[in-house]
Amino acid sequence: MTYTHLLFDADDTLFDYPKAESSALLGTLEYEGLPGTVEVMEAYQSINQQLWREFEQGTITLASLRTERFARLFTQLGLKTRSEVELISEYYLDRLGEGHELIDGAYEICSSLMEAGYRLSIITNGIKKVQTSRIAKSALNGMFEQIIVSEDTGYQKPHPGIFDYAFNKLGITDKSRVMIIGDSLTSDMQGGISYGIATCWFNPQGKPNTLGLQPTYEIRSLAEIKALVASGRKLFM
Known part of the structure; x- marks a missing residue:
């Protein structure tokens, strides 16, 4: 055929995608004055992958996914941020959009x-x-x-x-x-x-x-x- x-x-x-994600996440963490350690990076990737699986299964909306991954990350690791999670998400998405x-x-x-x-x-x-x-x-x-x-x-x-x-x-x-x-x-x-x-x-x-x-x-x-x-x-x- x-x-x-x-x-x-x-x-x-x-x-x-891993290169784009890593660069965007490190930039976002730096912007928030947070450490870009291996622990933080790995925790984010695990949370993000789980949420995208939930999205594929239709159990979470895309709008919720955008902020939920950061909310879960900061809660799980006990990180204090300077900005609201919605603003952090938008900053991250802007950075991610540069990764080509x-x-x-x-x-x-x-x-x-x-x-x-x-x-x-x-x-x-x-x-x-x-x-x-x-x-x-x-x-x-x-x-x-x-x-x-x-x-x-x-x-x-x-x-x-x-x-x-x-x-x-x-x-x-x-x-x-x-x-x-x-x-x-x-x-x-x-x-x-x-x-x-x-x-x-x-x-x-x-x-x-x-x-x-x-x-x-x-x-x-x-x-x-x-x-x-x-x-x-x-x-x-």
């Missing part, structure tokens, strides 16, 4: 696919002003037909609603021509499988698949995408 529409996840697929470092090979593969005539879009869970800012500041700016952010759609991957929104925006009627490429089994792969489109699991570290999901493809590097989209050949299955 030859695919024509490629839906890319953003964070940890095309963009180096790419995963190795992201520019090369997107540029190559675009030149070859594939229609590229981004479909990402996240906060619109952060994601659009990061994409606009990056070398990938202008390569995507649509940038689908969960905050705009009212749904988050893996919910089918975000895929309905994307298909309507792109005017897609043939699911067999579409593939989603992402690093997350629970949002990207589960969402794509449930929606009935091809899935490509970007798994550069070779992590075990413990969820029993069966992605159409599994790749270790982004450079492998060009060969598989044309041939339909399964690479690491």
